Amino acid sequence: MRSGHGFLALFTITVAVVATLLAFVAFKVPVAQPEAGGLAQKIFYFHVPSAYAMYLSGAVCFVASAAYLLKLSERWNAWAHAAAECAALFGIIVLTSGPLWAKKAWGVYWTWDPRLTTSLLSCLIYIALVLLRTFGGAGEAERKFAAALGVLGTVNLPIIHYSVRKWGGNHPVVITKGGGGLGNDDMKLTLTVGFVAFTLLAVLLLWQRMRAHWLSSRVRLVEERALDLGLVKES
């Protein structure tokens, strides 16, 4: 019951912050210069936070997968599964919003830039992980394999982050010093709201998916007991 109230509170706060972000993007933040995509640059305020949410979910996937390999607990398995799904979701958002913005700023939807390529690779790893966990069976061997992939797949995340500094490419460095695009206080404020909104969204989705997987594992256990007692038929 307390968990349900906590979830509802988190949901309400998330909706409020996301609504604030949308209002800021629509009315507060100015349109960027044409070289940055003009009006299309407003995609930036959820494109970058989505990438950050993918990193966050990937980090949770790494920790939960490693913990599952050490303890083999159902709860860690549920967290790892949920985190892989969220990382794949945010990765898909990054890889659809980015090209739409790039079309206006760079003139092309896609280029094999180091950051884009490594982001695509990470997204594919998480999609593969979700497919493996969904269709690969629920045996311990499959779970261990998925957990190992969850640990190894996360290695690519720091590579995405540093690829733009090490290998250059079209993708700008905007957030940290050395690159520039946020020369306006409203832009900085809106991006900060974007980060808060996507952190809350990531936590909310992780929590919801974890509960679903945890519930699913409980159903499996109870089903096995009921099958042993002949209370249900095997489907």
Added chain:
Amino acid sequence: MQSTQSSASVPTDRATEFRPVEGGPNTTSAEALLIAAYFVLWALLFRFVLVSHRRQQVLTVRLDELERRLETNARSEP
């Protein structure tokens, strides 16, 4: 005849390489791209939440039913 031969080699080049027109007019509408990006974002998020919520509901119903059967069975046992 010669013009046919020379034009025959052009599609091969065209099919293997696309280049953006540097400095040319960018006709893609920023509004359309922005709307498309926001639509994709919210469509994905809502679908994800909706599917997850429905799945949880199905699992909760199934769990309640199984627990009820187990409880009934435990009560009926001597």
